[in-house]
Amino acid sequence: MVHQYKNNGYNIVLDVCSGSVHVVDDLVYDMIAMYEEKTKEEIAEAIRERYGDEYSLEDIYEAYSDIEELKSMGQLFTEDVYKDVIIDFKKRQTVVKALCLHIAHDCNLACKYCFADEGEYHGKKRELMSLEVGKKAIDFLIENSGNRVNLEVDFFGGEPLMNFDVVKEIVAYGRSKEKEANKNFRFTLTTNGVLLNDDVVEFCNKEISNVVLSLDGRQCVNDVMRPTRNGKGSYDVIVPKFQDFVSKRGDKSYYVRGTFTRNNLDFVEDFKLMTELGFKEISIEPVVAPDDADYAIREEDLETIYKEYDKLALDIIERHKSGKPVTFFHYMLDLQGGPCVYKRLSGCGSGTEYLAVTPTGELYPCHQFVGIDEFEMGNVFEGIKKPEIVDDFKLCNVYAKDKCKDCFARFYCSGGCAANSYQFHGSILDAYDIGCKLQQKRVECAIMIKAALADLEEGEL
Amino acid sequence: MKRIKTLTNKTLNSTVVKGGCGECQTSCQSACKTSCTVGNQSCENK
Numbered sequence: 001m002v003h004q005y006k007n008n009g010y011n012i013v014l015d016v017c018s019g020s021v022h023v024v025d026d027l028v029y030d031m032i033a034m035y036e037e038k039t040k041e042e043i044a045e046a047i048r049e050r051y052g053d054e055y056s057l058e059d060i061y062e063a064y065s066d067i068e069e070l071k072s073m074g075q076l077f078t079e080d081v082y083k084d085v086i087i088d089f090k091k092r093q094t095v096v097k098a099l100c101l102h103i104a105h106d107c108n109l110a111c112k113y114c115f116a117d118e119g120e121y122h123g124k125k126r127e128l129m130s131l132e133v134g135k136k137a138i139d140f141l142i143e144n145s146g147n148r149v150n151l152e153v154d155f156f157g158g159e160p161l162m163n164f165d166v167v168k169e170i171v172a173y174g175r176s177k178e179k180e181a182n183k184n185f186r187f188t189l190t191t192n193g194v195l196l197n198d199d200v201v202e203f204c205n206k207e208i209s210n211v212v213l214s215l216d217g218r219q220c221v222n223d224v225m226r227p228t229r230n231g232k233g234s235y236d237v238i239v240p241k242f243q244d245f246v247s248k249r250g251d252k253s254y255y256v257r258g259t260f261t262r263n264n265l266d267f268v269e270d271f272k273l274m275t276e277l278g279f280k281e282i283s284i285e286p287v288v289a290p291d292d293a294d295y296a297i298r299e300e301d302l303e304t305i306y307k308e309y310d311k312l313a314l315d316i317i318e319r320h321k322s323g324k325p326v327t328f329f330h331y332m333l334d335l336q337g338g339p340c341v342y343k344r345l346s347g348c349g350s351g352t353e354y355l356a357v358t359p360t361g362e363l364y365p366c367h368q369f370v371g372i373d374e375f376e377m378g379n380v381f382e383g384i385k386k387p388e389i390v391d392d393f394k395l396c397n398v399y400a401k402d403k404c405k406d407c408f409a410r411f412y413c414s415g416g417c418a419a420n421s422y423q424f425h426g427s428i429l430d431a432y433d434i435g436c437k438l439q440q441k442r443v444e445c446a447i448m449i450k451a452a453l454a455d456l457e458e459g460e461l
Numbered sequence: 462m463k464r465i466k467t468l469t470n471k472t473l474n475s476t477v478v479k480g481g482c483g484e485c486q487t488s489c490q491s492a493c494k495t496s497c498t499v500g501n502q503s504c505e506n507k
């Protein structure tokens with residue numbers, strides 16, 4: 001399968017199943033589009049009809065032989081040969097390697113789009129995780145992680161800093177177990193910033209490998225969607241704290257993460273503001289909201305968003321040119337050293353190797369399923385009590401989803417988010433259509449940026 | 462190939478043999494939490 005598109009003056013050819021990416025001229029671009037349907041002579045005739053004398057027959061035949069060479073090298077028109085290996089892979093005994101700890105089902109903001117219902121998760125009680133539950137979660141992870149060395153624990157909420165003392169003690173407990181268990185914990189934390197202070201900054205810089213800082217961008221945008229519980233904007237409270245945090249972060253990882261909605265489809269302005277505030281690692285994601293929410297992304301917004309993603313891609317290239325690069329999470333792409341095909345096709349791991357833990361220790365397939373009773377799988381004290389849920393999620397891979405079969409982006413999104421699929425279609429084996437279209441556009445932009453940066457390296461830009 | 466510039470010659474097929482160790486980061490732990498992105502992740506088994 002080949003996916004061709006033009007963006008920012010580049011003719012890009014993605015050989016989907018090998019992952020090879022080629023930047024080609026107009027002649028080769030058109031010939032590749034005809035290659036599987038026509039003979040060499042028919043292609044030559046069609047090219048002469050389209051372009052007149054612009055290309056000689058020699059040019060055309062030379063281009064044709066180049067296309068054939070790429071094909072023979074397994075870099076063009078390759079077949080999808082992974083189905084059986086992925087299905088076998090997914091049947092294997094899985095181990096748990098990552099937990100999302102819902103350290104606080106409570107929040108000091110009242111963000112309008114919050115899928116966690118401001119910490120209540122489908123009407124459940126507001127509560128904090130006890131240290132006892134946190135320690136049991138660490139024990140559960142170690143016991144169920146087999147030979148995996150690298151284990152991940154994310155402190156999530158609600159707002160995890162509302163239970164910061166327990167966060168610190170869980171980290172200390174995890175560290176105390178690393179050596180004897182031969183494990184390496186990577187702790188991450190997502191915060192709205194309200195409770196950031198010197199103690200938190202110092203702790204995070206020592207122990208937390210990645211911190212996600214939630215900010216939507218411009219004050220007018222942020223404060224509409226991310227008010228405090230008494231209805232005031234959060235921007236003035238959190239921005240100085242985030243700036244202070246990032247200034248002390250050194251080379252440790254962080255993301256300033258925003259959500260864009262129908263209210264700010266011009267989210268490049270929010271991205272630019274974040275850079276002006278001094279942030280260099282940025283993620284801005286489309287809101288996932290019920291269709292009836294007035295801020296939900298609609299089908300009719302897609303063209304506007306595509307243009308905005310194009311604009312963002314050009315901005316990213318310009319920043320590279322000026323020697324001041326900024327990372328945009330969804331445009332990061334490692335063409336040479338990216339993940340293996342198993343990772344690319346077998347899904348995000350929710351329900352199998354990645355689980356969420358509630359404040360009282362119940363296990364769910366991921367943070368987005370928390371509070372939906374039919375997905376409660378067990379608890380950290382007794383382990384998995386409903387293995388059938390694990391089995392359902394095991395089957396969740398791109399080959400189990402009809403919509404993914406012919407999608408060029410399936411090697412980049414791994415079949416999409418199971419929770420989004422469930423929210424919109426009532427099944428984890430479907431896909432959230434708007435999310436898919438935006439993902440496809442982002443992949444196209446990310447590859448185009450790679451083409452531009454390759455030119456930049458060669459001094460052609 | 463004067464009309465073709467190949468940006469990556471590493472093919473996914475080559476990762477079938479060595480891949481699948483599972484030591485890499487869980488995609489949702491990185492920054493997104495609302496989508497699924499794996500193409501930007503790094504392999505920890507090079």
